[in-house]
Amino acid sequence: MTPQAFIDQIIPHKNPVKTGFGIAPVNIALSKYWGKRDVALNLPTNSSLSISLPGLGTQTHLTWLPTLGQDAISLNGQRLSSEHKFAKRLSAFLDFFRPNLAGHFQVITHNSVPTAAGLASSASGYAALVLALNDAFEWQLSLQQLSLLARLGSGSASRSLFPGFARWHKGKQDNGMDSYAEALPESWPEFCVGLLEIDIQEKPLGSTAGMQKTVETCEIYQAWPEKAEKDVNIIQKAIQNKDLTTLGETAENNALTMHATMISTWPPILYWQAESVAAMHQIWALRNQGHSVYFTMDAGPNLKLLFLETEKPALLQAFPNLKVIQPFKVI
Numbered sequence: 001m002t003p004q005a006f007i008d009q010i011i012p013h014k015n016p017v018k019t020g021f022g023i024a025p026v027n028i029a030l031s032k033y034w035g036k037r038d039v040a041l042n043l044p045t046n047s048s049l050s051i052s053l054p055g056l057g058t059q060t061h062l063t064w065l066p067t068l069g070q071d072a073i074s075l076n077g078q079r080l081s082s083e084h085k086f087a088k089r090l091s092a093f094l095d096f097f098r099p100n101l102a103g104h105f106q107v108i109t110h111n112s113v114p115t116a117a118g119l120a121s122s123a124s125g126y127a128a129l130v131l132a133l134n135d136a137f138e139w140q141l142s143l144q145q146l147s148l149l150a151r152l153g154s155g156s157a158s159r160s161l162f163p164g165f166a167r168w169h170k171g172k173q174d175n176g177m178d179s180y181a182e183a184l185p186e187s188w189p190e191f192c193v194g195l196l197e198i199d200i201q202e203k204p205l206g207s208t209a210g211m212q213k214t215v216e217t218c219e220i221y222q223a224w225p226e227k228a229e230k231d232v233n234i235i236q237k238a239i240q241n242k243d244l245t246t247l248g249e250t251a252e253n254n255a256l257t258m259h260a261t262m263i264s265t266w267p268p269i270l271y272w273q274a275e276s277v278a279a280m281h282q283i284w285a286l287r288n289q290g291h292s293v294y295f296t297m298d299a300g301p302n303l304k305l306l307f308l309e310t311e312k313p314a315l316l317q318a319f320p321n322l323k324v325i326q327p328f329k330v331i
Contacts, residue, residue: 016064020136024127025057046228057124126153127160194305248294
């Protein structure tokens with residue numbers, strides 16, 4: 001099935017009636033997605049589970065203009081050329097929803113996290129874009145349907161439509177209709193995520209290209225999908241039991257295993273920097289001293305620390321620039 005045929009089964013029409021708005025948070029995968037069983041439909045080789053970070057993400061305004069012209073795309077207040085990588089990718093996604101070829105979209109988007117730096121900006125970006133499309137076209141789609149659409153823009157975006165914990169089901173159907181994310185019901189007010197920024201510059205190799213190179217050339221990759229599927233279930237049960245030790249150990253091992261497949265890719269893919277490794281050693285030293293703290297890493301050099309509120313003072317002392325978020329705590 002083509003992406004266009006997939007989308008046409010979901011959306012009722014292509015007649016925008018107003019300017020649309022969408023806002024979505026970034027999400028941090030506790031059990032990672034790495035590898036696709038269908039590239040065109042963005043179908044993953046394994047399920048994944050994430051935590052969304054309120055207050056960090058993307059806001060997007062979208063308008064359809066019937067006048068002839070190229071899409072007008074602005075990111076963080078800067079108008080992008082049509083040849084800019086971000087603009088080209090966004091316009092290619094919008095091609096699926098154009099009422100005709102005579103007009104163009106105006107998109108004004110703002111990321112509160114660095115773009116393409118391994119901090120999940122594409123996840124929040126495409127989730128916000130799909131919400132803006134739903135608003136502008138007045139489709140009134142369900143969250144499940146929106147998750148299916150967001151997945152086509154960025155796999156991880158399927159999870160950014162939900163607050164708190166969310167699980168993205170890998171699905172089994174070839175048409176991709178059973179590969180969507182849904183919210184988990186658990187709340188955990190003491191649970192903290194600490195953002196440790198090592199380098200916020202755009203990474204040299206994007207996640208999509210990286211994961212496909214891993215699938216194609218990494219000999220140890222075949223063990224990843226089974227392990228990742230097992231890890232999802234362990235982490236989900238740990239969330240239900242509010243068991244930080246099991247969640248943290250599994251999430252950290254899952255992230256390191258994913259990066260092991262990248263390092264074993266040829267040519268090797270290594271997103272880590274020297275400061276990333278130094279931070280890992282510091283976290284392991286803190287654990288040896290009795291502190292319950294763990295980390296996870298996406299396709300980038302930045303670490304995300306996982307811990308409970310009681311550890312916050314010690315971790316802020318160890319990492320003065322740590323940005324601490326409590327996803328379930330009402331301020």
